[in-house]
């Protein structure tokens with residue numbers, strides 16, 4: 001087992017500065033593409049992250065719409 005720290009990773013946004021999209025290790029354009037093996041294919045992990053990001057942005061909108069204005 002080994003660990004990896006990517007210089008392209010923005011931890012605050014879970015973002016890849018190299019690709020300009022969500023960080024999904026092993027996806028095309030990633031430094032790990034073609035030299036690493038993952039238990040779950042990158043396509044499935046990307047789809048799950050997009051679902052989560054969409055759900056979070058909907059929650060943000062709901063929060064903004066339910067804020068009280070004095």
Ligand code: SF4
Nearest residue numbers: 006016023024030031
């Ligand atoms: S997708 Fe790959 S290159 Fe981009 S931040 Fe994640 S690990 Fe690094």
